[in-house]
Amino acid sequence: MARSEQHSGELELIRRIRARANGGRGVVLGIGDDCALLRVRDGEEIAVTTDLSIEGRHFRLDWHEPEAVGHRTLARGLSDLAAMGARPVAAFVSLGLRSEVECAGAKEVASHASRKKRAMDGAQAEVRDEWVTRFYDGLLKLAREYETPLAGGDLAESPMTLADIVLVGAVPRGKALRRSGARAGDTIYVTGELGAAAAGLEKLSSQFKVRSSPNISRKRRDQPNSDDPLLRAHLYPQPRVAQGLWLLRKRAATAAIDLSDGLSTDLAHICQESGVAAEVDEVALPVAAGATLEQALHGGEDYELLFTAAEETRIPRAIAGVRVTRIGRMVRRRKQNPLVTLLTASGPRVLEARGWQHFS
Amino acid sequence: MARSEQHSGELELIRRIRARANGGRGVVLGIGDDCALLRVRDGEEIAVTTDLSIEGRHFRLDWHEPEAVGHRTLARGLSDLAAMGARPVAAFVSLGLRSEVECAGAKEVASHASRKKRAMDGAQAEVRDEWVTRFYDGLLKLAREYETPLAGGDLAESPMTLADIVLVGAVPRGKALRRSGARAGDTIYVTGELGAAAAGLEKLSSQFKVRSSPNISRKRRDQPNSDDPLLRAHLYPQPRVAQGLWLLRKRAATAAIDLSDGLSTDLAHICQESGVAAEVDEVALPVAAGATLEQALHGGEDYELLFTAAEETRIPRAIAGVRVTRIGRMVRRRKQNPLVTLLTASGPRVLEARGWQHFS
Secondary structure, three states: OOOOOOOOHHHHHHHHHHHOOOOOOOOOOOOOOOOEEEEOOEEEEEEEEEEEEOOOOOOOOOOOOOHHHHHHHHHHHHHHHHHHOOEEEEEEEEEEEOOOOOOOOOOOOOOHHHOOOOOOOOOHHHHHHHHHHHHHHHHHHHHHHHHOEEEEEEEEOOOOOOOEEEEEEEEEOOOOOOOOOOOOOOOOEEEEEOOOHHHHHHHHHHHHHOOOOOOOOOOOOOOOOOOOHHHHHHHHOOHHHHHHHHHHHOOOOEEEEEOOOOHHHHHHHHHHHHHHEEEHHHHOEEOOOOOOHHHHHHHHHHHHHHEEEEOOOOOOOEEEEEEEEEEEEEEOOOHHHHHHEEEOOEEEEEOOOOOOOOOO | OOOHHHHHHHHHHHHHHHHOOOOOOOOOOOOOEEEEEEEEOOOEEEEEEEEEEEOOOOOOOOOOOOHHHHHHHHHHHHHHHHHHOEEEEEEEEEEEEOOOOOOOOOOOOHHHHOOOOOOOOOHHHHHHHHHHHHHHHHHHHHHHHHOOOOHHHHHHHHOEEEEEEEEEEEEOOOOOOOOOOOOOOOEEEOOOOOOOOHHHHHHHHHHHHHHHHHOOOOOOOEEEEOHHHHHHHHHHHOOOOOHHHHHHHOOOOOEEEEEOOOOOHHHHHHHHHHHHHEEEEEHHEEEEOOOOOHHHHHOOOOOOEEEOOOOOOOOOOEEEEEEEEEEEEEEEEOOOOOOOEEEEEOOEEEOOOOOOOOOO
């Protein structure tokens, strides 16, 4: 739990987070004790997922506005719950914070010399506090939309910014959607559209490559225009919690996973865990407007659901307002055949798992 | 959950961790899906705690052998469960790993120049893998002793080593020990002895100050002698899980906290949350052999339990084999009086909260 380490700044931050975070049906006791206490219904299992987001690898302070970092941090966790068909109960965030933070849309900070100072001066503290406030703005807005109370976390000084998100959910015993239930003959479906997040990231990256020559890198940068649907898909993805709950309630899916690493990688996970292979129809893929086929196949962070269903199961064209597309079928695994095959107009080809590489 | 990011090294690491981590009564589904699935008994609440440990702040790669980092990471979380009287159900570890790791007892690595290379070469990968293996050796040994299965986590490359631990526990509904239940007139108790971890840290620090002049800093360093009881208290603290469970089962405590930040700070937390003040008898404090009074009062990371009990409650001299000492009493809070008063031979003095500063 958030512990005091006698930095009055940290204590004050914890106080402010605590004031904003309390409440929520499943949370008996939130921030402020050694543990949070949560309650689920009798007959429910607990789903737990943790995801580490690290500056430079999962986000960049100069590219991602703090609200987007907060949103994306929570969205990653919610998406894992969605993939199991779990209802969110509570979220926890462990935050590692640099003394000085230079971020998109925030004030200009600290020279290299003053960065070396251990003590945080007033201006640095102000910038850091603004970053943290806006991080929580983004995170808590999404948390409210998905009725997921923030029940705790930890806060520590760190050489670079990082956030570890923990999501706790609940699911009826023995009913969770798993990666391992797909059978040969099942149909493969995907929610929403694919490739938008990767296309948005490329757009973001090119905007900053144009703008950030060394001599202007210390100036305040404008935020990218987040009305752009591709940028929004990357910066503010929507986890498919309602769709996961629907699939579980209707017992419609035999297996499910969220598309965090990209279709080619995540479908391979289902194949591996289920002991089957898959065929994807290229022509059927719901490629997002503005995205390429490559981005739809390998782009990460779409956070759509990929699921399989028995051939005879009727899956509607949309679940809870989000389009659902049939993209292929599960087949028997044969030694000489690839795990995932892409069926194209010019014949079948191996679809290698080439998940997204973050910001390496 | 541990996700593949197409680094074959990471995938292999995840595979090995998964092979070692599976199993445990409350874990329905462990590492390998979008979420872990846990089961608690009907009528139980779920206790959740997260603690972030960061290189340079909570541990140092040159001072702490990897087994100790793993042990301490888990011990921090188990101690939070102990403070609520919760039984451990499962642990999750998110690990941020540097490409190259230089650690006590491990092979010598990478020049500064090669550190700048993005790609990890074979020797670096070997050193990192040895560090990770030994980290899990330490963590999983303690996990076995406390019957706490490792049910998941995340793994990411990071500019410095870090570990975020999540502990999930279970506690009968409405019965958890909290910080907020102490009343004026209650007696204050502490398990075990105080100050040993801080004294051990000082010893460790002085050993390394002697040894590490710049010109030998790149040589292999010997491990500190961990048969030394003070060093052991710092490197391998024992969380008081059995004692917390006993207090809950007997309904003996009105409030409890674990001594992670030091007596002066943690007792102040109980006072704040309970709306009372405290008096501590200096002469009664169970100062560990080799530790100073200052270390017993303000030294962090003893991971003993501090608890309060109604005056009429009989508390035994030892709980589950660990000594219990009566160290003071809770009193009414008065505006002009300090939160915590130390009663000494020369009269009362204010005991200011001066929790431990980690490695700042």
